[in-house]
Structures are given as C-alpha cells and as structure tokens.
Amino acid sequence: MTCTEFLALLDDLIDDSVTPEMRAELQQHLKGCEHCEVTLSTTRKTIEIYRSHEIYDLPPSLRERLHAAIMARCKKGC
Amino acid sequence: MATIQSIAGENEQHPDVALVERVRTGDVSAYDTLVRKYDRQIFRIAQHITQNREDAEDVMQDAFLKAYEKIDQFQGNSKFYTWLVRIAVNESLMRLRKRRTGKMVSIDEDIETEEGSVPRDLADWAPDPEQNYSQTELAEILRKTIQGLPQGFRIVFVLRDVEGLSTEETAETLGLSVPAVKSRLLRARLQLRERLSRYFRRKRVPKEMGVDK
Numbered sequence: 001m002t003c004t005e006f007l008a009l010l011d012d013l014i015d016d017s018v019t020p021e022m023r024a025e026l027q028q029h030l031k032g033c034e035h036c037e038v039t040l041s042t043t044r045k046t047i048e049i050y051r052s053h054e055i056y057d058l059p060p061s062l063r064e065r066l067h068a069a070i071m072a073r074c075k076k077g078c
Numbered sequence: 079m080a081t082i083q084s085i086a087g088e089n090e091q092h093p094d095v096a097l098v099e100r101v102r103t104g105d106v107s108a109y110d111t112l113v114r115k116y117d118r119q120i121f122r123i124a125q126h127i128t129q130n131r132e133d134a135e136d137v138m139q140d141a142f143l144k145a146y147e148k149i150d151q152f153q154g155n156s157k158f159y160t161w162l163v164r165i166a167v168n169e170s171l172m173r174l175r176k177r178r179t180g181k182m183v184s185i186d187e188d189i190e191t192e193e194g195s196v197p198r199d200l201a202d203w204a205p206d207p208e209q210n211y212s213q214t215e216l217a218e219i220l221r222k223t224i225q226g227l228p229q230g231f232r233i234v235f236v237l238r239d240v241e242g243l244s245t246e247e248t249a250e251t252l253g254l255s256v257p258a259v260k261s262r263l264l265r266a267r268l269q270l271r272e273r274l275s276r277y278f279r280r281k282r283v284p285k286e287m288g289v290d291k
Contacts, residue, residue: 056125
C-alpha cells in the first residue's frame with residue numbers, strides 16, 4: 001500500500017468504517033510509515049479538539065432572551 | 079460519535095416524533111422543549127456559516143420560527159433535528175447573501191483549492207497540545223483556523239464532525255451526494271490539521287504565544 005492509497009482511506013479508518021481485512025492492511029502500512037502515522041494521529045486529534053471545545057458558546061442570558069423571543073412569537077402564531 | 083441509526087427504526091420511535099406530534103396539535107410547550115434541546119447546536123452552526131454573532135442570533139430565531147410555521151410539512155422520514163439544521167443552513171446562507179448585497183452565496187464557494195489535499199507539514203504534535211494554551215487562546219486559535227477554511231468544506235466539517243450528523247444526513251441536509259460529502263470532509267480534516275500544526279507541533283513554540291511549560 002502506498003501513502004496515497006492510505007490517505008484515500010484515512011477517513012474510513014478514522015470513522016471506523018473499514019473491513020477487518022482493510023484495517024489489517026492499513027495497520028501494516030502504518031508500521032513502516034511514520035508520516036502516515038503522524039497524519040492519522042494528528043487528524044484524529046484535530047477532530048477531537050473541535051468536538052470537545054465550544055468555540056461559539058451561547059451565554060445563558062442571551063439564550064434566555066432568544067428563547068423568550070421565539071416562544072412569544074410562536075404563541076402569537078408567528 | 080455514532081450517529082447512524084436504523085433508518086426505519088421499526089420498533090423505536092425517536093423522542094422528537096412525539097414532541098412534533100404534540101406541536102401539531104397546538105401544544106406550544108412541546109415546541110419549547112424542542113427549542114431548548116437544539117438551540118445551542120443551531121446557534122453554533124449559524125455562527126460557523128455567517129461568522130457573525132448578530133447574524134447567528136437572527137438565524138437562530140428565524141430558523142426556529144420557520145420550523146414552527148412549517149411543522150406540518152415535516153415528513154418524518156428524516157429526523158426533526160436534520161430537518162431543522164437544513165432550515166438553519168439555508169437561513170444562514172440567505173443572511174450571508176443579504177450582507178453581501180445580493181451576491182449569490184452557495185456551499186460550493188471557494189472549494190477549488192488543493193491546499194491540504196496532500197499533507198506537507200508532517201511534524202508530530204506535542205502530547206495534549208491544547209494544554210499549552212489558555213482556554214481563551216485555544217478558542218481563538220480554533221476559531222481563526224476553521225474560519226480560514228473554504229465555506230463548502232467548513233459546513234461539511236461542522237455538520238459531520240462537530241455536530242455529529244452522519245455522512246448521509248450531511249449529504250441530505252446540504253443537497254450534496256455522499257461521495258461529495260466524503261471528499262469535502264477528507265479535505266477539510268486535512269486542511270485543518272495542516273493549519274493547526276503551526277500551533278501544536280512538538281517543538282519550538284515561541285514563548286510569547288502563551289506557553290505555560
């Protein structure tokens with residue numbers, strides 16, 4: 001397996017949607033390729049960081065204000 | 079984050095289905111529950127697309143009001159949340175269009191770049207690299223980095239990886255094919271990784287960037 005072939009399957013590996021046979025092939029490639037190993041681990045980390053950090057929070061006061069505005073209009077039939 | 083559920087869901091009904099039914103019969107309190115359940119996500123998605131807080135506030139209100147008005151049109155063959163996200167994405171794009179005085183805005187914008195398709199920066203990252211920054215600094219880095227992505231990649235990444243929609247749901251929401259979503263997702267992930275490497279690589283992080291240790 002070449003690095004390009006590995007890269008084409010990177011998402012499937014990260015999303016856990018590869019067959020056991022394919023996974024074994026990918027793992028085999030990783031054993032001998034530090035570049036792909038780093039690409040895999042840092043791409044996983046990228047996703048994890050974006051999932052676990054709230055970069056656009058909705059402060060409670062704003063949330064309540066928007067919520068009240070929405071519900072007031074719904075009650076009036078919009 | 080597993081999001082793919084059985085499509086038919088024969089025996090299990092999603093809890094939103096009962097809430098939607100109650101809304102249809104005029105029970106506003108059921109809609110209150112739905113708004114509280116999804117308001118944060120809708121606000122986030124709107125901010126990611128419009129990149130403007132006031133616009134995001136407007137989009138959030140408009141999306142929930144539009145969903146309420148059109149609740150009878152909700153077919154039930156997709157999840158309520160996916161349907162709501164589609165409304166919010168459309169409202170966000172409309173808002174951008176207004177801001178750009180009528181210029182067309184689509185999710186296909188700026189996606190021709192090849193940047194990041196092939197990883198170039200192959201330096202490994204420090205262990206737990208986010209620990210090297212304060213929460214405020216980290217949020218700023220993450221915001222700046224994702225804002226630099228082409229719109230068409232950013233929306234796919236946000237829906238699929240941040241908000242946890244499945245590939246199929248993302249495709250349906252954006253009116254894209256599944257292969258198009260997959261291709262954009264891979265490129266979005268690789269471009270973000272490449273851009274974050276600047277901050278998270280193992281060595282030589284300048285002191286003035288706010289390194290604690």
